[in-house]
Amino acid sequence: MKKYQFFLLSLATALIFTFLFYKKSLGINLLLFEAIFIPAMIYMNRPVKFNFLTSSLLIAAIVTGIFVMLYSTTWGIIINFLFLFMLATALNNRGSKSFIHVGLETFPRTILAQTYVFQKSDDEQKNSKSGSLRKIVYFVIIPLLILIIFFLLYVASSSTFYNRVESVFRFISELNFALILFFILGIIVANVLLVNTKPTSIYTSDTSSTDDLIRRRKPYYYHFRKDGLIMQNRVGIILLVLLNLLILFFNYLDISTIWFGFTWEGDTLKEFVHQGTWVLILTVIISAGIALYFFHNNLNFYSKNKTLKTLTVIWLCQNFIMMISVIIRNYWYIHYFGLAYKRIAVMFFLVLVAIGLISIIFKVLKVKSTYYLLRVNGLSLFLILFISTLFNWDVIIAKHNFKHYDRSYVEYRFMAKMDESALPYTVKPIDELINIDNTQREIMPAHLRYNYYWSYSEYYEKIEEKKDDFLLDYPNRKFLEWNYADYKAYKMLTE
Numbered sequence: 001m002k003k004y005q006f007f008l009l010s011l012a013t014a015l016i017f018t019f020l021f022y023k024k025s026l027g028i029n030l031l032l033f034e035a036i037f038i039p040a041m042i043y044m045n046r047p048v049k050f051n052f053l054t055s056s057l058l059i060a061a062i063v064t065g066i067f068v069m070l071y072s073t074t075w076g077i078i079i080n081f082l083f084l085f086m087l088a089t090a091l092n093n094r095g096s097k098s099f100i101h102v103g104l105e106t107f108p109r110t111i112l113a114q115t116y117v118f119q120k121s122d123d124e125q126k127n128s129k130s131g132s133l134r135k136i137v138y139f140v141i142i143p144l145l146i147l148i149i150f151f152l153l154y155v156a157s158s159s160t161f162y163n164r165v166e167s168v169f170r171f172i173s174e175l176n177f178a179l180i181l182f183f184i185l186g187i188i189v190a191n192v193l194l195v196n197t198k199p200t201s202i203y204t205s206d207t208s209s210t211d212d213l214i215r216r217r218k219p220y221y222y223h224f225r226k227d228g229l230i231m232q233n234r235v236g237i238i239l240l241v242l243l244n245l246l247i248l249f250f251n252y253l254d255i256s257t258i259w260f261g262f263t264w265e266g267d268t269l270k271e272f273v274h275q276g277t278w279v280l281i282l283t284v285i286i287s288a289g290i291a292l293y294f295f296h297n298n299l300n301f302y303s304k305n306k307t308l309k310t311l312t313v314i315w316l317c318q319n320f321i322m323m324i325s326v327i328i329r330n331y332w333y334i335h336y337f338g339l340a341y342k343r344i345a346v347m348f349f350l351v352l353v354a355i356g357l358i359s360i361i362f363k364v365l366k367v368k369s370t371y372y373l374l375r376v377n378g379l380s381l382f383l384i385l386f387i388s389t390l391f392n393w394d395v396i397i398a399k400h401n402f403k404h405y406d407r408s409y410v411e412y413r414f415m416a417k418m419d420e421s422a423l424p425y426t427v428k429p430i431d432e433l434i435n436i437d438n439t440q441r442e443i444m445p446a447h448l449r450y451n452y453y454w455s456y457s458e459y460y461e462k463i464e465e466k467k468d469d470f471l472l473d474y475p476n477r478k479f480l481e482w483n484y485a486d487y488k489a490y491k492m493l494t495e
Helices: 003-021 028-044 052-071 074-092 099-118 122-127 132-157 159-174 177-194 201-208 228-259 270-294 306-337 341-366 370-388 393-403 420-426 430-443 445-449 456-476 484-494
Strands: none
Touching: 003 028, 003 177, 028 052, 028 074, 028 177, 052 074, 052 099, 052 370, 052 484, 074 099, 074 177, 074 370, 099 177, 099 201, 099 370, 132 159, 228 270, 228 306, 270 306, 270 341, 270 370, 306 341, 341 370, 341 393, 393 420, 420 456, 420 484, 430 445, 430 456, 456 484
16 A cells, blocks of 8 residues: 555544544444454455464454443453554564564554654665655754744744734634544554554564473583583572572461461551562562573473472472462452452452463473463463453442441442442442441441541532432433443433
């Protein structure tokens, strides 16, 4: 496609994007947008050979688009566009195998796609000494900037000149800059979805790597010893013995105090969970680093490395026990303080940790490469992100927290910020709120003095105002904004 044709296509895409989304919430419009442009993306990258990765991204983009129409959650919208951009990258870079590599490639490609109209074709490079971008800078941008500077200077220095050009300022003030910026955003999205760009080194690394580690037939030396593999194996054994003893003591304390001896003393438990989570994150990163350091080269093929492998697997299994401790910490946090976005995110993160630890163990035992770890954990991250968009978490949180008000703290300020789709479950009659408040004062008396505490009357006033605004606004929404969750909420509140 010639550049002027693509430029017209990009403008048409921006017009469609603006028509579907400008000043509209997302629902049917997103599904219509993807119904138009996913086939266009496939057509622009023909012939397309769908492998597992490309097919998965295609299905994920369509399914998450459907769930945006059902729930219209911010998280679902973000992940849907991420999958859509990754699909564009996978279609552009034929033969990609790893979700991690495609995700990383998407970021530079998003920028490179915007410079497409300024890039020279091969013929232009042969026949032209100066690039199109340089011409635009010299003949358009620089003169325009100088003109604007002198125009503003003349306006500031002469009231007569200003009176003559006042209509220009009036015209500028009447421009809808929000609409213009939205149109520009549409052009950016069109470029990402439809432009063919040259792959970066990330793509080359993806296509040239394999899961299995290959033995390098050359000696490995340390500076201070000639028997490098023997020394590396001994250092690894000493290090892993010490690490296993240290984490054994750490896990013993967690098991004795959290697994079987936990008693809540009325504190917020925030640090209780966050400390365990951050320790786990650092531990997993260090565990992966140590495993990769000792088992990234010919030490994998050293005949006397069984002790080192065993110690490494034991240490990783003990990290697994630490992960269970964090699960229990998070369970108690939810038990006493209800569900929240970050507490749900911690559970998804722990699933990723479990898969990561298992993949590292498999890498050590089966002599797999670092690329294998990236590919497997990239796939697991993709699946976790995909699954996380299939639920309306606001509704789940609202239902759970008010259902368990007799054992866990209900933070009214947080509940008032739930999405409009959760309104049927957050709107409560005043007598029910009084009952909840009385129960909360008995089981959570310490929290009445914190700044996040709202009385039932504050919550009732805020949530009733939010409900009235929603009931007033919803009938005026356009068909393109329709989503099932808000429709259901409106029906429940009116019936």
